[in-house]
Amino acid sequence: MEHRKIIHVDMDAFYASVEQLDNPELIGKPVAVGGNSQRGVVAAASYEARKYGVKSAMPSAKAAKQCPHLIFVQPRFHRYKELSAQIKEVFFEYTDLVEPLSLDEAYLDVTENKIGLNSATLIAKEIKQKVKERTGLIASAGISYNKFLAKTASDMDKPDGLYVILPVDAEEFVAKLPVHRFHGIGKVTAEKMVMAGIFTGKDLRKKSLEDLKLRYGKSGQYYYNICRAIDPRKVQPTRDTKSVSAERTFEDNIYEWEDVIEEIERIAHISFERYKKSKAEDGHTITIKIKYADFQQITRSKTEDQAINEEEVYVQVAKSLFTEQLLNEEGIRLIGVGISNFKKDEEPETPSQLTLEF
Template identity: 80%
Template sequence: MNYRKIIHIDMDAFYASAEQLDNPKLRGKPVAVGGNSHRGVVAAASYEARKYGVKSAMPSAKAAKLCPDLIFVPHRFPRYKELSAQIREVFFEYTDLVEPLSLDEAYLDVTENKIGLNSATLIAKEIKSKIKERTGLIASAGVSYNKFLAKTASDMDKPDGLYIILPEDAEAFVFKLPVHRFYGIGKVTAEKMVKAGIFTGKDLRKKSLDDLILRYGKSGKYYYNISRGIDDRKVQPLRETKSISAERTFDDNLYEFADIKKEVERIASISYDRYQQSKATDGHTITIKLKYGDFRQITRSKTSEHAINNESEFIETANALFTEVLLDEQGVRLIGVGIANFRKDEEPKSPSQLTLEF
């Protein structure tokens, strides 16, 4: 059987590492990129900060409590984009089949590559070395025969990791892997699986396709396949961004206006950070999504005549959309905020509003 050779490159603590790179005084210290305010959110945390439990998407106030010596620095997305461009130049020296997932990670298909090297592992080593040489930053790499396994592998030995999953080792690897470490299985779903007695890939594989679809909907087929090390998705070098969003499902439903408004602002801030990380910097339509305790769902959208590239405007628009929504005695179990309708201002304006798919 002919297997593809896929590499997943993931920059280690990218934003925080970039700040430590440019400011030697931050090296070796716990650093958080993001705003230190009542509604601030950690965009990235250095490994020194992660030892205290500080994570990305965590409210800044909570991060400061976990790590009293935490140093907050404002994000500098132009600098991160500059470094990301240098990193991608390295990728394209080996293959044109590069699928960026964000500024700091990408898939590469090196089955056929520009240097004629048969070993994906050696290519991954070269890429890591060139990134360090040209940018001063550290990357981790995962190597395998499909995207799921390569992505999972890159997270196994951080920082500065290089982890390989060979076809003959895939079954044993997946069998031992805890479900919370499966790429594509989120925290809430992993908790549901554990409650159902599914702790590892081996447990997951025992479930039939029908059972998984019944339990988890259309995602059930994906879970069925990855428990068998199957992922037929190709590396897609030209992916057009249709929307960028963030959402959260709450452990307990929210009932108070002030609590919901606070979460709308926090999630909007996370969504805006993701928007700024992407190349899609010309979004015109902001959408919020609310799901009530009885699973009814509503969305509200607003389209601006100009591209939205100001965080305050982004959050204020999300708040304005929220005030149009009626509270419900069932409470709110999920909130999502996103942006879409990416176009240049000089392009003809569409009179219709777009809705955003989450």
């Protein structure tokens, strides 16, 4: 497999850092971006807040208990998008092979770049410096020869990190890496691996491909590859939309069927509007997501033979997916509605086993 030069750039505490940038009074203080209500959720936390265990996706009430002097600020996505666009402009000065993952992170393939610089590390340094000069924000960067290693590297020395994993060091690096640090291995899976005696990449490497597929299904192939520092995925400068959705968390739990149907209809209209504004076309599958007060979550889906492009059909299908049997005595705290299975969707590429020359 040909070695590529991949950079993963990840902005440090992006939303919270933007708020501190725009309001200097917040600098050095624990900041959480998100609603400060019983139903609120932390969208991002500053590094000062993280010292108290505050992190993204944490309920705001729990975050406030862990850090009583935590400062909550409402998210300003228009501002985050504005700065994200400026950051991406920096990326495109070096390569057109930019794969954004979100507003605050992206992969760059700089194997062949616009400035003719052979060193990916020097390019990453320049990018970090330009981002800081133009936006006032700090980025961390990981550099390696594939996406998995570059992503892992960017998280090794945060904040303001710059970490390189060379091909000659990759296998040893991965062998020592705890499984919970592997990008693509979630918390629950990592805990199951530890229970099975798999603590590091070295332990994972002892498992056969057949065993990993049996234990973890389609993900088994991916785990087999990454514990050997193999990741053949290319940086994709264009990413097809896989789903479009909208959801709402309620201040008070919903208990009655009529109220749930009313909310599904309201959210479905919002979701459909986003669908029509997106580049996605001819969706066939409608999905509703229900999260109960105890945080248990279910989904229900329906796939139509004909593409769903009429708002009335979209809303009616969404409403039909909820039945009285899905009501819960503890109530419903969140409802989501989305559409997927678009015309251009294709089966995801499954990484094949490869041998790298070192």
